[in-house]
Amino acid sequence: GAVVSQHPSRVICKSGTSVKIECRSLDFQATTMFWYRQFPKQSLMLMATSNEGSKATYEQGVEKDKFLINHASLTLSTLTVTSAHPEDSSFYICSAREGPGDGYTFGSGTRLTVV
Amino acid sequence: GDSVTQMEGPVTLSEEAFLTINCTYTATGYPSLFWYVQYPGEGLQLLLKATKADDKGSNKGFEATYRKETTSFHLEKGSVQVSDSAVYFCATVSGGSEKLVFGKGTKLTVNP
Numbered sequence: 001g002a003v004v005s006q007h008p009s010r011v012i013c014k015s016g017t018s019v020k021i022e023c024r025s026l027d028f029q030a031t032t033m034f035w036y037r038q039f040p041k042q043s044l045m046l047m048a049t050s051n052e053g054s055k056a057t058y059e060q061g062v063e064k065d066k067f068l069i070n071h072a073s074l075t076l077s078t079l080t081v082t083s084a085h086p087e088d089s090s091f092y093i094c095s096a097r098e099g100p101g102d103g104y105t106f107g108s109g110t111r112l113t114v115v
Numbered sequence: 116g117d118s119v120t121q122m123e124g125p126v127t128l129s130e131e132a133f134l135t136i137n138c139t140y141t142a143t144g145y146p147s148l149f150w151y152v153q154y155p156g157e158g159l160q161l162l163l164k165a166t167k168a169d170d171k172g173s174n175k176g177f178e179a180t181y182r183k184e185t186t187s188f189h190l191e192k193g194s195v196q197v198s199d200s201a202v203y204f205c206a207t208v209s210g211g212s213e214k215l216v217f218g219k220g221t222k223l224t225v226n227p
Contacts, residue, residue: 043219093158104215106159
């Protein structure tokens, strides 16, 4: 079946630095990828939708300049958390789908801790 | 907009007990419905899905039937195992949208 690889699984960074998280579709081409944030014991909050070759569409309340999303190829999307602060600490999950009507495959998530 | 309401947990059961996690949805058009499972520290895995009314999704002993008349997609399993302990999310996506909308999740703990 479809596999999405997300890397790194855990990262600790200092306040003020930037962190990049990668999401790769391994055996299919993902025209659309999604980035979620999950707070402890809560559901997933959609941050943005990215389509290959175009700008990401951010959900209301998500800072575009803080959470930079790039979807430069059909198999790779990246989320960069810029100038990270402790409140950005969270579990970030990506998902991908090959096309409209296809299922959604999720990455294994990245635990970001900002100290 | 679309929304999903699912039974709040946590749910604690003994091994071999019967499981039901309720889920109702509000969506436009003809939505697809999903159940995802999340094990501790991991991403989400698709457990089962249904794309039209009266469809029954099933996997690993879990079942859910798409009931349009009651806008429900309740998850059931006849005999749970300790390994079923996880958080379960109900989700929907409308035909006109590509965004999955999740319920709040229900944490299931199965004790031996």
